[in-house]
Amino acid sequence: MTRQRIVALLVLVACLLWILGSNGFGVGAAAALLPVLTTAGVYAVGGVGLNLQYGHGGLLNFGFVAFMTVGAYVMVLLLPHRSGPGATVAEGVVPLPVALVLATLAAAFLGLLCGIPAIRLRSDYLAIVMIAVAEILRILARDIPSVTGGVHGVLNYSDSLQDLRPEFVDGLADALNVQAFQLWLCVVAWASLVAVTLLVKGLMQTPWGLMLKAVRDDELAVRSLGKSPTVLKLQALALGGAIGGLAGGLLAFQLSQVNPDVFIPQITFFIFAIVTLGGTGSTWGPALGAVVFWTLLTESGALVSQVLGSGTAASATRYVIVGVLLVLLINFRPQGLLGRRRDVVLEF
Amino acid sequence: MSSSSEPATTVTAVAERPRGILQLDTLSKSFGGLTAVDIEHVEVPDSGVTALIGPNGAGKTTAFDLISGFVAPSTGNVTFAGQVVTHWSPERRARHGLVRTFQLTRVFDRLTVMENMLIGAMPSTHMRLTDSILRPAMTRRAVRQNRDKAMELLRSVRIDHMADALGRELSGGQKKLVEYSRALMCDPTLLLLDEPLAGVTPPVREEMVEHIRAFVDEGGVIVLVEHDLPRVMRVADHVVVLDRGRVLAQGRPDVVTSDERVLQAYLGSAHHE
Numbered sequence: 001m002t003r004q005r006i007v008a009l010l011v012l013v014a015c016l017l018w019i020l021g022s023n024g025f026g027v028g029a030a031a032a033l034l035p036v037l038t039t040a041g042v043y044a045v046g047g048v049g050l051n052l053q054y055g056h057g058g059l060l061n062f063g064f065v066a067f068m069t070v071g072a073y074v075m076v077l078l079l080p081h082r083s084g085p086g087a088t089v090a091e092g093v094v095p096l097p098v099a100l101v102l103a104t105l106a107a108a109f110l111g112l113l114c115g116i117p118a119i120r121l122r123s124d125y126l127a128i129v130m131i132a133v134a135e136i137l138r139i140l141a142r143d144i145p146s147v148t149g150g151v152h153g154v155l156n157y158s159d160s161l162q163d164l165r166p167e168f169v170d171g172l173a174d175a176l177n178v179q180a181f182q183l184w185l186c187v188v189a190w191a192s193l194v195a196v197t198l199l200v201k202g203l204m205q206t207p208w209g210l211m212l213k214a215v216r217d218d219e220l221a222v223r224s225l226g227k228s229p230t231v232l233k234l235q236a237l238a239l240g241g242a243i244g245g246l247a248g249g250l251l252a253f254q255l256s257q258v259n260p261d262v263f264i265p266q267i268t269f270f271i272f273a274i275v276t277l278g279g280t281g282s283t284w285g286p287a288l289g290a291v292v293f294w295t296l297l298t299e300s301g302a303l304v305s306q307v308l309g310s311g312t313a314a315s316a317t318r319y320v321i322v323g324v325l326l327v328l329l330i331n332f333r334p335q336g337l338l339g340r341r342r343d344v345v346l347e348f
Numbered sequence: 349m350s351s352s353s354e355p356a357t358t359v360t361a362v363a364e365r366p367r368g369i370l371q372l373d374t375l376s377k378s379f380g381g382l383t384a385v386d387i388e389h390v391e392v393p394d395s396g397v398t399a400l401i402g403p404n405g406a407g408k409t410t411a412f413d414l415i416s417g418f419v420a421p422s423t424g425n426v427t428f429a430g431q432v433v434t435h436w437s438p439e440r441r442a443r444h445g446l447v448r449t450f451q452l453t454r455v456f457d458r459l460t461v462m463e464n465m466l467i468g469a470m471p472s473t474h475m476r477l478t479d480s481i482l483r484p485a486m487t488r489r490a491v492r493q494n495r496d497k498a499m500e501l502l503r504s505v506r507i508d509h510m511a512d513a514l515g516r517e518l519s520g521g522q523k524k525l526v527e528y529s530r531a532l533m534c535d536p537t538l539l540l541l542d543e544p545l546a547g548v549t550p551p552v553r554e555e556m557v558e559h560i561r562a563f564v565d566e567g568g569v570i571v572l573v574e575h576d577l578p579r580v581m582r583v584a585d586h587v588v589v590l591d592r593g594r595v596l597a598q599g600r601p602d603v604v605t606s607d608e609r610v611l612q613a614y615l616g617s618a619h620h621e
Contacts, residue, residue: 206480207466207487214456214467217515221454224416225468225534226442235477342458342514 008288008337015295022299030176034186036298040290041189042250046267047274047286048196049243054272055281055343056204057236058216060123063130064244064271066114067107069137069263071245072252073148075103081157083149096160100249107245111238119233134265142260153259161188161253189250193287196243201283203239212236273326279339288337296322369394369538369569370415370446375424376593377410384410385593387424392538396585397560397570399601401577403613407593408573409451412542415571416448417441429537445537449544451573453523457516461507461526464515465498466491468533494533501529505559521552528559539563541572545579557583581605589613 016033023032046068053059077083078099080092094102110133118129141148148154158181165184173180203209214222215229222229252258270293278289301318308314335341368391376386385407392398400408413419415426417438425434428446442448456464480487502508505525510518518526524544531539544560545553560583564570574580580587580601587604589596591613597604604610 203477203480206484207491208477208480210459210463210466213459214463217456217458218454220418221450221456222467223438224418224442224448224450224454225530226439226447227467228437228439232477239477342516 015291018299031178034178034182036294038186038189040294041193042254043274044193044286044290046244046247046271048200049240050271051275051286052200053236053240057212060127061130062127063134065263065267066134066137067241067244068248070110071103071107071248072258074106075099075249076154076157076252076258079157079160081154083154084145085152103249104242104245108238108242111241115234115237138260138263153257155257158256185253277336279336281343282338285338368392371427373425376422378422383593387595390588392571397564397583398586399580399584400573400588401580402590406590447531447534447536448540449527449531449542451542453527455515455523455526460512462511464530465533466494468530469494501532505529521548524548538569543573
């Protein structure tokens with residue numbers, strides 16, 4: 001085990017102990033840990049998608065939340081749900097697994113749709129196009145209530161997930177003194193996370209992955225060797241987008257209601273922070289980064305409200321703390337917890 | 349009837365078959381009001397080393413960009429191995445055997461030397477996402493074969509001990525050697541080398557000259573840009589002199605260097621060095 005991994009493991013343990021400790025290590029401590037882990041798992045899935053696009057492929061995407069928007073809406077609208085001001089009941093169209101697959105496909109399709117005109121642009125222009133796309137989607141979701149329920153959003157779809165909950169989860173939830181539905185969601189989020197992480201890890205070890213890294217390094221050189229970067233970048237955008245769609249679906253279950261206010265640009269930057277913390281271009285970086293990020297955000301919030309009292313000042317201060325930590329990180333350890341310096345730093 | 353048609357086909361065949369591997373016809377490139385390259389006709393023979401020489405700003409690198417497809421010409425045509433490739437992308441030209449290197453080396457800094465080499469060798473098909481996922485055995489086999497080939501090439505340029513080093517860890521000379529070997533991984537028929545001898549130490553320069561000669565002896569064709577005349581005379585079989593974008597002279601090195609116009613325009617200063 002390398003020193004870097006030991007440090008990463010220590011950080012992870014410290015995070016978990018922090019949450020458990022601030023809740024008194026008692027019976028309720030596990031119940032306090034679960035929401036943080038679930039949120040971390042969901043965002044980490046998004047992180048894996050962004051890491052594929054940005055960390056491995058060098059595609060700067062400031063509108064990653066667009067994929068999550070599409071994934072979430074497509075999934076919940078295909079499941080039995082209520083939506084709109086009158087909470088109109090709608091029948092389910094397909095079972096959950098199919099809905100989830102269609103949600104990821106829709107998000108992948110969005111990647112292609114945005115990528116075909118934008119991929120030839122320099123990476124900063126792709127970032128601008130994507131941020132616009134994400135905002136357009138969010139505003140569209142607000143302004144076509146007949147489809148998306150408008151500002152009232154979509155709700156009451158969570159049973160589709162909980163109906164699939166196996167027996168043992170209930171038993172385990174009893175033993176841990178946590179709520180079974182939350183434990184099940186956490187299990188699903190982390191299982192998805194492990195699956196997509198291993199998928200991306202495997203892909204990066206193939207010649208395709210090697211080419212993606214080469215394109216990130218020097219597109220002209222790749223072209224001089226007879227390979228076209230365009231298709232490859234589109235694939236990375238679509239594949240990362242599909243994973244983002246999955247994250248959107250999971251986020252929908254975690255929030256138990258989907259409305260346009262969920263998919264604000266801030267989500268994209270949370271995920272960027274997670275990827276950077278964990279280590280851009282690393283395999284398990286998004287998972288670790290998400291745990292650290294959400295621990296910091298939750299627990300620093302608790303600390304700050306002890307000092308400042310609860311209120312907007314306190315909740316804003318925790319973002320300041322996380323922001324300052326990120327700035328320090330970028331300065332002193334740009335490769336994050338698990339990344340390789342060579343992947344993020346240009347000068348030697 | 350048959351006797352009369354036969355010579356006719358032969359004649360056509362001869363007429364269609366280009367005498368050189370590469371032809372540039374009325375090829376020009378203007379940037380705004382400035383004409384960087386204006387080549388009436390250049391023909392690169394299908395063997396040996398052709399050197400593109402000329403003083404600074406003569407349009408050598410622009411000519412290279414036009415040949416390799418990185419810059420679109422304002423007018424004219426590029427014909428490679430009998431095909432007009434003027435509107436082909438650089439990657440398509442490279443796939444057909446027209447491969448280039450760069451004046452400022454473009455080694456993948458964050459990949460290892462071996463990974464650099466593999467990018468050069470891998471046929472585009474094996475780089476496909478679907479093949480990487482659905483045909484892992486085939487891609488693994490391809491990688492293994494390419495690895496052997498890469499190792500052999502690295503050994504031949506004596507940097508095999510650096511196979512696991514990152515691109516950015518190499519010295520300038522080593523980068524030149526990696527970029528050169530990486531280009532060879534594409535099995536080029538025509539290799540375009542942009543100042544392969546510039547900025548490297550004298551021992552590496554000697555090695556480079558050897559490699560260039562070896563490649564040509566095995567039937568490869570090289571076009572190189574070089575600034576320094578004595579070096580050119582050592583490696584080139586054919587010389588094209590550019591001056592202010594135009595072809596001043598072309599032919600055997602000894603003939604070209606005795607051309608009065610060339611001496612005036614270009615060699616004047618170098619001659620006295």
